[in-house]
Amino acid sequence: MSKTTDSIVDGKKLQSTSIQAVIDSTQIQSLQDHELALQIDEKWLEELYSNTLFDTIYKTVSELDYKPVDYPELPTDTLKARLAKLNARTPFNVEYNPSLENVIKNFLKNRRTSMERLMGLSHYYFPMFESEFDNFNIPLEMKYLSIVESALKPRAKSRVGATGLWQFMFATGKQYGLDVSSYVDERSDPIKSTKIAAVYLSKLYEIFGDWDLALAAYNSGPGNVTKAIRRSGGYQNYWNIRHNLPRETAGYVPAFLATMYIFEFAKEHGFQPEKPQFHYVETDTIRVKQTITLDQVAETTNVPIEELQFLNPSYKLDIIPFIEDKAYYLRLPRTAIGTFVNNEEQIYAFAKAEFDKREKPLPQFFEAESRVRYRVRSGDYLGKIARKYGVRVSQIKQWNGLRSNNLRIGQRLTIYPRRPVVNTSVASNSNASQASSSSSKTYTVKQGDSLWSISRKFPGVSVQNIRDWNDISGNNLKPGMKLKIAKG
Structure with missing residues (x-):
């Protein structure tokens, strides 16, 4: 039997057919051919092979023989x-068995560094996950699923195209109302994608009435889970049907439970x-009123571009578009909210002027003879390279x-420096001479200053002028720093 359920996500009504939870094994058998279950199976089986961390976890888990291994640092009695x-404080079945023991001990032995990194990231992501899951009455421990799915990388993309913290395929994201366009991919938006994950997990729970089975169905599709129930003779405990599930799912749930155990007993x-x-509560959002780039925000608020990219992962090209009847938001550290709000009119004027300039022919220093071919080295990232050559990440x-911020060692990049590389020393000497002449003055950097805000104090002076006169390649300023400003 089916029924129609409506879910509200960001003001949109999501209407879809869901299946009532059933407990009779004969009724469950009929679910294997349910149209919705088959559709979801097809999409979820594609996503099964997609997520960033699961490839590694699966290889580790699936190759184990599930025999107890004696690690002195974690006695079996202590683990039990x-x-x-x-088990007493979660609706998941976290009962002891040798399979789970072996996975936990393997993770403790081989994943300490990655787990410590993930624990740090969790301080930012988990509060928003818990808030959304609480709205849908989903166990808060489900937050650990994002670690298995994406290693808490909002821009994680699989080889088949599944994207985001919860690894949604393009069609799945569109089906559930997520905006996926040339500029925006809301599958990478932590809050919006979590709402959709919550909607889907709720539907899975309606089907099975058990969170372990909902978790298994998230991985392999509800049709495969109902088949496993039927083939096991009607059992509905995950551990009793595990041998009838796809091999990948047999490793998936133990990986989730092992991750939960390690996070819950990390101190021990x-x-x-x-x-x-960042902590989530240390950030806030502003609705944008005009197209603006993260580079322009960085320049006008003095927030490093890398921080803005971390806080705004859904903007694929680091550009926040402005489209009628759609709301796009900029997330900033709370310390920068005041700077943006108090200077909003000037910031948008600056952004517009920047866009207007880009419509003109490229200036002379962008010609082919000034082009640099840069080879990516270990430790490089786009922000670092951009500062080196005085250009923007978006450029x-x-x-x-x-299409993303990912680089690989040895990759060749074409860069047009703000000044031709061959003339760098000449330009620097010329600028230094100009700034050190009798017609220059000195400005002392104050708390909260940025290159952009300083340039506004001197008519006719641009951000790049200040960079050139003071040999500055980035936006970082320190209170008390002395800057030379040449008079026109």
Whole structure:
């Protein structure tokens, strides 16, 4: 029997057919051919092979023989006691069995560094996950699923195109109302994608009435789970039907439970989480009123471009578009919200002027003879390279047809420096002479200053002028720094 359910996500009504939870094994058998289940199976089986971290986890888990391994640092009796405590406070079945023990011990032995990094990131992502899951009455421990799916990388993209923290395919994202366009991919938006994951997980729970089975169905599709129930003779405990599930799902749920155990008992195992770059409550959003780039925001607020990219992962080209009847938001550290709001009119005017300039022919220093071919080295990232040559991240991406921020060692990039490389020393000497002449003055950097805000104090002076006169390649300023400003 089916029924229609409506879910509200960001003001949109999502209407879809869901299946009532059933407990009779004969009724469950009929679910294997349910049209919705088959459609979801097809999409989810594609996504099964897609997520960033699961490829690694699956190889580790699926190749184990599931025999207990004796690690002195974690006695089996201790593990049993801790799993019993965990089982008592979560609706997932976290009962001891040798298979789970082996996965936990393997993770403790081989994944300490990556887990500490993920624990640091979790301080930012988990509060928003918990808030959305609480709205849908989903166990808060489901937040650990994002680690198995994407290693908490909002721009994670699989070889078959599944994207985001929850690894949605293009069609799935569109089906559930996520905006996917040339500029925006809301599958990478932490909050919006989590709402959709919550909607889908809720539907899976309606089908099975069990969160372990919902988790297995998220991985392999509800049709495969109902087949496993039927083939096992009607059992509905995950561990009783596990041998009838696809091999990948047999490793998927233990990986999830092992991750949950390690996070919940991290202190007991001596994990030292990395210091988080941000806490979620330390950020806020502003609705944009005009097309603007993250580069322009960085220049006018003094927030490093890398931080803006981290906080705004759904903007594929680092451009926030303005489209009538659509709302796009810029997430900023709370410390920068005031700067943006208080200077909003000037910031948008600056952005418009920048876009207007780009419509003109390229200036002389962008000609072919000033072109640089840069070879990516270990430790490089787009922001670092952009600062080196005094250009923007968005420009490097445009010149090289890059659709993401990912680079590989040895990759060749075409860059047009702001000044021709061959004339760098001459230009620097000329600028230095100009700035050091009797017609120049000195400006002392104050708290909250940015190159853009300083340039506004001196008519006719641009951000690039200040960079050239003071040999500055980026936007970083420190209070008390002395800047030379040449008079016109």
